[in-house]
Amino acid sequence: MCGLWGESNFMNLLSLFSPPPMDPLLQIVSGVAIFRDCNRAELEALKLHLHERHFLAGEIVFDEGEDGEGMYVVIRGKLRANRKGVLSKKSLGVIQAGESFGEMALLGAGPRMATVVAEEDTTVLAMFRPELVALAQARPRLGYKIAMGVALVLESRLRRVAEGQSSEPSAT
Amino acid sequence: MKPGLSNERSLEHPIIWIAVIAGALGSILLLKAVAWLAFPLILAVVLYYLVQPLLQRLQLAGVTPGQALGIFLGAATILTLIFSVTILPSMLNSLADFQNQIPTYWDRLQGVLRDNLLALEERFSFAKKAGLANSFQEQMNLFLAGAGKEYIADVALFLLHWLPSLLLVPFLTFFFLRDGTAFHRLVLRAVPNAFFEKTLLLFDRMDNQMRAYFRGMFGLTMLDTVSLGLGLWFLGHGTGIFGFWDAMFLGLICAIFAWVPYIGSGLGGILAVATVAVKAPSSSGLMVAVVLLFLGVRLLDEFIYTPMTVGRALRMHPLITVMMIFSGGMLGGVYGLLLAMPLLGIFTVLGQMFAEIWFDPRLRARYQARGLLEKRLASKDLGI
Numbered sequence: 001m002c003g004l005w006g007e008s009n010f011m012n013l014l015s016l017f018s019p020p021p022m023d024p025l026l027q028i029v030s031g032v033a034i035f036r037d038c039n040r041a042e043l044e045a046l047k048l049h050l051h052e053r054h055f056l057a058g059e060i061v062f063d064e065g066e067d068g069e070g071m072y073v074v075i076r077g078k079l080r081a082n083r084k085g086v087l088s089k090k091s092l093g094v095i096q097a098g099e100s101f102g103e104m105a106l107l108g109a110g111p112r113m114a115t116v117v118a119e120e121d122t123t124v125l126a127m128f129r130p131e132l133v134a135l136a137q138a139r140p141r142l143g144y145k146i147a148m149g150v151a152l153v154l155e156s157r158l159r160r161v162a163e164g165q166s167s168e169p170s171a172t
Numbered sequence: 173m174k175p176g177l178s179n180e181r182s183l184e185h186p187i188i189w190i191a192v193i194a195g196a197l198g199s200i201l202l203l204k205a206v207a208w209l210a211f212p213l214i215l216a217v218v219l220y221y222l223v224q225p226l227l228q229r230l231q232l233a234g235v236t237p238g239q240a241l242g243i244f245l246g247a248a249t250i251l252t253l254i255f256s257v258t259i260l261p262s263m264l265n266s267l268a269d270f271q272n273q274i275p276t277y278w279d280r281l282q283g284v285l286r287d288n289l290l291a292l293e294e295r296f297s298f299a300k301k302a303g304l305a306n307s308f309q310e311q312m313n314l315f316l317a318g319a320g321k322e323y324i325a326d327v328a329l330f331l332l333h334w335l336p337s338l339l340l341v342p343f344l345t346f347f348f349l350r351d352g353t354a355f356h357r358l359v360l361r362a363v364p365n366a367f368f369e370k371t372l373l374l375f376d377r378m379d380n381q382m383r384a385y386f387r388g389m390f391g392l393t394m395l396d397t398v399s400l401g402l403g404l405w406f407l408g409h410g411t412g413i414f415g416f417w418d419a420m421f422l423g424l425i426c427a428i429f430a431w432v433p434y435i436g437s438g439l440g441g442i443l444a445v446a447t448v449a450v451k452a453p454s455s456s457g458l459m460v461a462v463v464l465l466f467l468g469v470r471l472l473d474e475f476i477y478t479p480m481t482v483g484r485a486l487r488m489h490p491l492i493t494v495m496m497i498f499s500g501g502m503l504g505g506v507y508g509l510l511l512a513m514p515l516l517g518i519f520t521v522l523g524q525m526f527a528e529i530w531f532d533p534r535l536r537a538r539y540q541a542r543g544l545l546e547k548r549l550a551s552k553d554l555g556i
Contacts, residue, residue: 041236048353051372053365056545060538062369069369126368130376138231 023047025075025125032073032100034149042142049135051126055079055118064115068105070128074098077122081114094119105129106150185527192523196496196515200504207507208337214511216344221386223349241349248342277450282312284449366538367529374525381521385514389431391481392473396427399472403465404444407458413451422447426466430473432509433493437473441466492516 022030026043029035029050035043052075055061061072064084074097081092081101092114095101101116106129136143203210223244230240289305356375363371401416401423408414414422426440444462452458493513500512529535 045237048357051357051360051368053368055365056542056549058545059365059542061365063534063538066369066534067373069373128369128372128376130373138228140232 025050025052028075028098029073029125031098033153034071034100034103034146037145037149038142042139042145045135045139045142046127049127049131051128053124053126055122055124057118057120057122059118061116061118061124062102062112064113065111067109068102068112069109069130070126070132071100071102071106072116072124072126073100075123075125077124078119079116079122079124080119081116083114089115100153103150103153106132106146185531188523188527192516192519193496195519195522196512197499197503199515199519200500200508200511203511204504204507209340210507212337212340212344215338215341216348217382218386218390219341219345220348220352221383222390223345224383225387227349238350241346244349245346280450280453281446282309284453287453364539365542366535370529370532370535371525374521374528378518378521378525381517385517388481392477393424393427393431395477395481396430396469396473397423399423399469399477400426400440400444400465403469404462407461407465408448408451411452411455411458413448413458432497433513435497435509437466437470 022040022043026040026047029046030038030043035046038046053072055077061079062068064082074095076097078097079095079101081095082089083092084090095116102112104110104113106127109129132146133143136146203214227237227240227244230243231237235243286305286309289299289308293300293304360368360372360375397420401420404414404422405416405419408419409416422444426437426444429436429440429443432439441463444466445459448455448459448462496512496516497509500508500515502508504511
């Protein structure tokens with residue numbers, strides 16, 4: 001039956017009551033360990049403080065020793081983290097799409113512990129510490145989730161280092 | 173060079189200081205040229221910084237940013253309606269009474285000044301030779317006959333010109349509150365990757381400084397109003413010169429005058445003494461008491477109120493402050509007097525931002541490297 005109450009019309013009517021699909025960028029962010037516990041409303045609030053940046057292959061995202069002001073989530077592309085060695089630079093590994101790096105900067109304005117360079121054309125989402133702090137003050141529940149997320153990520157990295165596994169590339 | 177060192181040396185560059193002062197003075201000229209827009213814009217920015225913490229409190233209570241803005245707008249509309257129905261009519265009546273009494277006040281003020289000049293002539297022979305009282309009277313008559321009327325017409329035209337533009341204030345404030353974050357992101361998109369983190373940090377610093385300044389100034393104005401208002405009421409209520417609300421209103425006007433550093437407090441004091449002189453010409457003791465009250469509040473301002481509210485965020489060397497105020501006043505009149513210091517503060521932070529970013533060799537190297545990468549990419553695409 002294809003009248004007024006046909007199946008397609010009914011489905012269209014139902015779609016009015018279902019939430020619109022999530023922004024693809026937010027889908028990626030929701031998969032990042034730090035933000036895994038955030039619900040959709042919290043991610044939408046977070047979206048206002050995400051800065052999309054495009055890096056060319058070979059371009060430096062941040063530099064070892066400079067003051068860290070925020071963290072990054074890779075949307076597309078690939079980056080490499082390097083640390084200065086005694087004789088030559090030491091590669092810490094590759095950071096892929098869906099991974100985050102630079103989380104240490106969320107805890108304080110200490111110097112970056114590695115240089116991160118784009119290996120290919122890359123898109124990242126930058127999150128700036130003072131903006132996240134302001135957001136956490138306005139929404140303490142979200143602030144708590146992010147703080148716990150950062151703590152868990154750092155805890156798992158410390159554990160890996162203590163267990164003698166390779167150093168984490170995103171420990172920057 | 174370590175990146176952290178750039179902060180310490182950023183304002184040592186003389187070109188930056190010259191650019192900061194030139195920028196502040198140039199902005200005064202620009203704002204004077206578009207005063208009808210600049211005035212509501214500045215008021216909207218002030219309101220934005222005053223209202224923002226309220227919205228944050230609402231968000232803390234669990235409402236979304238949009239709902240918080242809606243609740244605030246609703247409450248503001250209701251309060252405006254209540255104000256329009258209850259307080260506004262009596263305020264307009266008082267204003268009409270005051271307008272009727274202006275000629276009397278003016279005559280009394282002239283009388284007080286003339287009496288004092290005559291007393292001066294009696295005591296000092298040089299004043300008598302100069303004929304101070306007569307020449308003052310002649311100047312006043314000349315002013316009232318010609319220039320005074322022109323000034324009054326100018327003031328009336330000025331008020332007619334910018335009062336409608338005040339309607340822009342709530343409109344602009346609403347959009348600052350609603351779209352401020354999105355606009356901030358839009359501006360940041362234009363910043364090259366190399367300077368991005370530093371720019372974000374410095375924007376945040378400027379935002380914090382402006383917020384602290386405007387909130388501080390609001391708090392300082394309230395404290396000054398209450399101190400001066402209570403003081404004037406205490407001194408004048410016995411002799412029937414000031415009612416409570418009259419004293420508070422005069423205190424508020426003097427507190428607004430005090431926005432202009434150094435000069436404003438003096439002007440406020442003169443206004444209050446002139447008011448006492450007009451209302452009670454024979455009580456010279458009261459005038460001295462008002463002067464002492466102003467000196468007392470000035471000391472409170474300097475040692476307690478200002479450190480409590482505005483802090484030392486915009487503290488400049490007194491010489492620079494006075495030079496800026498006079499230059500601002502010369503270039504932009506009342507606008508220049510009021511805006512000289514806030515604009516100098518904003519341009520100082522902008523100067524710091526520019527210097528910290530531009531004089532950091534690592535950031536510049538990264539910026540140049542990006543340019544080379546773009547060039548190489550373009551050459552590859554073109555097959556050169």
